[in-house]
Amino acid sequence: MSIExxxxxxxxxxxxxxxxxxxxxxxxxxxxxxxxSLAHLEGREIVQGHDLGNxxxxxxxxxxxxxxFVSLEITAVVTVISVLLAWPLxxxxxxxxxxRWRRMALLLAVLPFWxxxxxxxYSWALVLGEKGVVMNALVGLGLxxxxxxxxxxxxxxxxxxxxxxxxxxxxxxxxxxxxxxPNYARAAEDLGASRxxxxxxxxxPLTLPGVMTGAFLTFVLCIGDYITPQILxxxxxxxxxxxxxxxxxxxxxxxxxxxxxxxxxxIVTLAYAACARWLKMERV
Amino acid sequence: MKYLSLxxxxxxxxxxxxxxxTLVIFSFxxxxxxxxxxxxxxxxxxxxxxxxxxxMEALGNSLIVALLSSLxxxxxxxxxxxxxxxxxxxxxxxxxxxLIAPMTVSYLIIALGLLQMFNKIGIRPxxxxxxxxxxxxxxxxxxxxxxxxxxxxxxxxxxxxxDLGAREWQVLWFVAAPMLTPALAAAFFLAFTFSWDExxxxxxxxxxxxxxxxxxxxxxxxxxxxxxxxVGSLVFLVSVIVVVTLELTLFRKGSK
Amino acid sequence: xTADVHIxxxxxxxxSFTALHRVDLQIxxxxxxxxxxxxGCGKTTLLSIIGGFLTPSEGQVLIGGxxxxxxxxxxxxxxxMFQDYALFPHMSxxxxxxxxxxMRGMAKAARNAKALEMLDxxxxxxxxxxxxxxxxxxxxxxxxxxxxxxxEPDVLLLDEPLGALDLKLRRQMxxxxxxxxxxxxxxxxxxxxxxxEAMAIAxxxxxxxxxxxxxxxxxxxxxxxxxxxxxxxxxGETNRIPVSPAAEGVTSPLGPLAIPxxxxxxxxxxxxxxxxxxxSLGRATLVEAAFYGSYHRCHFRPVAAPDLxxxxxxxQGEHPRPGAEVELFGRNPVVLSPKAKAAA
Numbered sequence: 001m002s003i004e005x006x007x008x009x010x011x012x013x014x015x016x017x018x019x020x021x022x023x024x025x026x027x028x029x030x031x032x033x034x035x036x037s038l039a040h041l042e043g044r045e046i047v048q049g050h051d052l053g054n055x056x057x058x059x060x061x062x063x064x065x066x067x068x069f070v071s072l073e074i075t076a077v078v079t080v081i082s083v084l085l086a087w088p089l090x091x092x093x094x095x096x097x098x099x100r101w102r103r104m105a106l107l108l109a110v111l112p113f114w115x116x117x118x119x120x121x122y123s124w125a126l127v128l129g130e131k132g133v134v135m136n137a138l139v140g141l142g143l144x145x146x147x148x149x150x151x152x153x154x155x156x157x158x159x160x161x162x163x164x165x166x167x168x169x170x171x172x173x174x175x176x177x178x179x180x181x182p183n184y185a186r187a188a189e190d191l192g193a194s195r196x197x198x199x200x201x202x203x204x205p206l207t208l209p210g211v212m213t214g215a216f217l218t219f220v221l222c223i224g225d226y227i228t229p230q231i232l233x234x235x236x237x238x239x240x241x242x243x244x245x246x247x248x249x250x251x252x253x254x255x256x257x258x259x260x261x262x263x264x265x266x267i268v269t270l271a272y273a274a275c276a277r278w279l280k281m282e283r284v
Numbered sequence: 285m286k287y288l289s290l291x292x293x294x295x296x297x298x299x300x301x302x303x304x305x306t307l308v309i310f311s312f313x314x315x316x317x318x319x320x321x322x323x324x325x326x327x328x329x330x331x332x333x334x335x336x337x338x339x340m341e342a343l344g345n346s347l348i349v350a351l352l353s354s355l356x357x358x359x360x361x362x363x364x365x366x367x368x369x370x371x372x373x374x375x376x377x378x379x380x381x382x383l384i385a386p387m388t389v390s391y392l393i394i395a396l397g398l399l400q401m402f403n404k405i406g407i408r409p410x411x412x413x414x415x416x417x418x419x420x421x422x423x424x425x426x427x428x429x430x431x432x433x434x435x436x437x438x439x440x441x442x443x444x445x446x447d448l449g450a451r452e453w454q455v456l457w458f459v460a461a462p463m464l465t466p467a468l469a470a471a472f473f474l475a476f477t478f479s480w481d482e483x484x485x486x487x488x489x490x491x492x493x494x495x496x497x498x499x500x501x502x503x504x505x506x507x508x509x510x511x512x513x514x515v516g517s518l519v520f521l522v523s524v525i526v527v528v529t530l531e532l533t534l535f536r537k538g539s540k
Numbered sequence: 541x542t543a544d545v546h547i548x549x550x551x552x553x554x555x556s557f558t559a560l561h562r563v564d565l566q567i568x569x570x571x572x573x574x575x576x577x578x579x580g581c582g583k584t585t586l587l588s589i590i591g592g593f594l595t596p597s598e599g600q601v602l603i604g605g606x607x608x609x610x611x612x613x614x615x616x617x618x619x620x621m622f623q624d625y626a627l628f629p630h631m632s633x634x635x636x637x638x639x640x641x642x643m644r645g646m647a648k649a650a651r652n653a654k655a656l657e658m659l660d661x662x663x664x665x666x667x668x669x670x671x672x673x674x675x676x677x678x679x680x681x682x683x684x685x686x687x688x689x690x691x692e693p694d695v696l697l698l699d700e701p702l703g704a705l706d707l708k709l710r711r712q713m714x715x716x717x718x719x720x721x722x723x724x725x726x727x728x729x730x731x732x733x734x735x736x737e738a739m740a741i742a743x744x745x746x747x748x749x750x751x752x753x754x755x756x757x758x759x760x761x762x763x764x765x766x767x768x769x770x771x772x773x774x775x776g777e778t779n780r781i782p783v784s785p786a787a788e789g790v791t792s793p794l795g796p797l798a799i800p801x802x803x804x805x806x807x808x809x810x811x812x813x814x815x816x817x818x819x820s821l822g823r824a825t826l827v828e829a830a831f832y833g834s835y836h837r838c839h840f841r842p843v844a845a846p847d848l849x850x851x852x853x854x855x856q857g858e859h860p861r862p863g864a865e866v867e868l869f870g871r872n873p874v875v876l877s878p879k880a881k882a883a884a
Contacts, residue, residue, distance in 0.1 A: 033397045114527055127306050132319055133302070163303065268388065441626040462628075
């Protein structure tokens with residue numbers, strides 16, 4: 001046997017455990033889930049079939065179809081707001097904050113990362129509630145005559161999400177900015193650009209690939225999250241993950257839950273394809 | 285510009301820190317509701333939490349699941365990364381793709397898939413089932429970090445070790461692992477954090493023994509309570525201590 | 541401690557690209573061989589085949605008379621010194637050098653003693669407890685040499701080990717490498733693309749191009765009597781003058797030249813042209829001259845062939861004046877056929 005073959009055999013032996021694990025606990029269950037999405041529920045029995053009934057229902061049943069749009073709308077709004085808030089923050093920390101405070105500022109900016117995810121949503125419920133800190137302050141200052149309902153609305157979900165993703169995006173954009181050579185800005189200034197022009201024409205375009213990657217991450221994590229809309233948004237309008245959990249919890253409707261998951265998966269894949277294509281175009 | 289920057293910084297920090305600060309302050313609330321007005325300081329809620337059997341068990345469960353699942357994910361990821369970095373196998377690209385794939389799929393979908401499969405083959409919802417799920421989500425992470433850490437220089441050191449007579453396990457144990465210590469530590473730390481904080485997989489794949497996030501979730505059902513604030517603050521405090529320690533030791537050294 | 545290497549009709553293909561075309565090479569035990577050639581000539585592929593990192597598509601590798609073609613690197617009596625040194629960053633110098641011995645099961649005290657001895661040989665015994673990142677490039681290079689030699693290989697393979705060093709340090713290391721090789725007696729196979737380095741250290745140079753051996757011989761042979769146009773050009777600058785046989789000597793654009801009759805290109809090194817020599821090149825005008833320290837570099841335009849330009853390196857003190865017309869002489873004539881390929 002040739003040396004290369006021995007090497008390949010050894011290499012394959014090293015990769016095998018991880019590959020088998022991923023195959024057995026990810027790929028196969030995933031394939032099984034796709035199969036399950038073609039089945040349907042009769043009474044409490046799952047009847048394996050090969051029809052697209054579940055998918056048809058998702059796009060005709062108003063409550064299910066609405067879930068897709070609610071999820072997409074929330075995710076889009078969250079992604080845009082988070083990027084718009086995070087970029088200036090990252091830029092200020094990377095360039096305006098004195099070097100010795102920089103790490104401290106960054107640490108502070110992502111501090112709430114280190115609470116548990118569930119607790120973070122809960123603390124927003126605490127803050128945004130009718131008797132919470134915000135309403136208390138607004139009413140106390142005379143800005144509002146009486147508390148406004150935010151909890152259990154889409155706004156609460158969006159605020160909770162934006163909070164999390166501003167931190168995430170600040171981190172990614174910051175690491176992007178800090179890697180840029182300061183000579184780009186110097187060269188632009190040297191050539192007569194104002195500070196605003198430097199940002200708009202040089203720094204911002206240079207960070208765009210990083211921003212896109214961060215935005216994609218935000219999109220994926222946001223659209224697949226169950227906790228935040230469940231705690232903050234309540235049950236008035238349901239997102240896709242909430243609908244999936246509802247199918248499981250209430251009726252044990254695995255086929256429908258699977259079909260909704262496949263739809264969720266398809267949306268994420270499309271977003272990924274769009275993002276990858278954009279990044280590739282950008283590189284050329 | 286300067287004042288604008290400062291104002292923006294203060295506003296955003298206010299937004300980011302508001303919920304955490306509120307959480308911590310009202311964990312000391314001497315009253316039944318963690319909302320204004322603040323009625324005075326008490327440690328009653330901390331005492332309640334720390335003597336809560338179910339809560340402490342959940343904490344122990346979370347630690348065990350996080351520790352074991354990250355170790356398994358790290359080991360599998362390390363072996364796979366050294367294997368794929370060593371030789372170009374037919375289908376290398378496909379293998380890397382498959383190993384990374386779970387990263388792009390929502391945890392909810394992974395959990396649902398595992399739940400269905402475990403139902404079918406008769407594995408009951410348990411900490412073991414949750415641990416398996418956590419390895420699935422952390423393996424791509426560990427693999428990606430370690431694979432990226434093996435550059436040309438590392439590859440040639442591994443080649444040199446083999447040339448000097450080391451057997452495969454010796455190469456991994458004496459050269460690859462010590463050489464990749466920073467990356468291994470970073471991967472383990474991240475995997476541990478993700479598992480520790482993971483909710484949906486644990487929620488769907490546990491029943492009687494639950495992890496901390498699931499236990500906190502069930503606390504939420506009974507509405508707002510300073511006890512929940514106390515748990516949250518404790519988790520926060522411990523995480524911050526760990527992060528600051530790591531920042532001061534491991535990563536400071538690595539960044540130089 | 542030392543062994544001969546016999547490469548028998550080795551051919552190697554990467555997919556459709558043939559990196560080596562039926563290469564034959566005999567290396568004597570204790571010889572310092574340099575594989576020399578431009579990048580992509582197959583020299584590194586050949587080294588990898590000797591080291592066991594590649595199996596040749598065809599042919600055999602014998603080391604010390606034993607067939608090693610399919611033996612893994614760790615089981616061969618060879619060690620490789622890698623281009624980037626491949627020192628283990630987490631180990632002290634002593635542990636780096638002792639690594640191979642440890643893998644061979646040598647007890648700790650013995651291997652540490654041996655490692656110190658090797659470090660002493662390369663002049664780094666006092667730094668045994670340091671880590672590789674605390675060293676300079678030249679020092680790392682020495683540690684890599686000590687590590688590779690510690691396991692007492694029969695053949696040491698060096699993959700462009702001096703490439704990363706600056707010129708001064710490279711010269712110094714060349715001398716040290718040569719001295720150490722004489723001391724340990726191990727067969728050294730050294731790969732480089734630097735012909736000066738090759739001449740400085742080699743017992744024999746193997747000039748390679750496009751997967752073939754162009755010329756194999758001592759530095760003097762390869763430099764002064766190259767066998768192919770490629771090796772003539774690669775070893776240094778040449779003046780080329782087309783010649784064809786005549787009744788006595790040859791005819792050329794410069795007129796008849798008194799050298800043995802031959803058809804092809806007359807190749808003359810710049811230092812083989814001067815004001816005295818074995819045969820006349822006719823009269824020529826000095827166009828330009830520059831002082832290079834150890835010689836004057838001069839361009840001459842032959843009176844008989846004004847579109848030819850001859851480059852000569854004249855000794856210090858021979859003051860050429862631009863515009864002056866002088867008679868030039870040549871030495872060490874080599875006539876090569878432009879089509880002459882490596883005969884192997």
